[in-house]
Amino acid sequence: MNNEVTNNPIHSDSAQIIPHVLLLPEFVRFTKWYATPRQLREPETQKEFAKEIGVCEDTLTDWKRHPQFGLLVHQNLNEWMKEHIPDVIGGLFLKTQSEKCSAKDVDMFLRLSGLDMGKTEKK
Numbered sequence: 744m745n746n747e748v749t750n751n752p753i754h755s756d757s758a759q760i761i762p763h764v765l766l767l768p769e770f771v772r773f774t775k776w777y778a779t780p781r782q783l784r785e786p787e788t789q790k791e792f793a794k795e796i797g798v799c800e801d802t803l804t805d806w807k808r809h810p811q812f813g814l815l816v817h818q819n820l821n822e823w824m825k826e827h828i829p830d831v832i833g834g835l836f837l838k839t840q841s842e843k844c845s846a847k848d849v850d851m852f853l854r855l856s857g858l859d860m861g862k863t864e865k866k
Contacts, residue, residue, distance in 0.1 A: 761811050769796045770806055771815065777807075778819035 764770045776784060776792055786792050793800040806812055832855060838848050 774815035778816045
């Protein structure tokens, strides 16, 4: 087997091309910040975020109107959610082990595992 390293870039190595955006790294960073649930955002407000990246708040408002903004936010949110699935399932499992557990919690855990015991096929 040949141990040579290939120079084929992986997807993340490719530069994103988004037309009509002058500050591309800041735009992409804003889509990631915007996709983060509000209670977890750092900084907390859009005004503070604008100041942190060195643009006026009106620029962020304009960026939200860009045709690619919603798509990037959606992609970032999906990535964020996938990264946190094990934590959510772990939290749900811990809840099923406590006195605060409800039948809904157990049902959700079983459905996530593929064992939907509460549903039977109707014939």
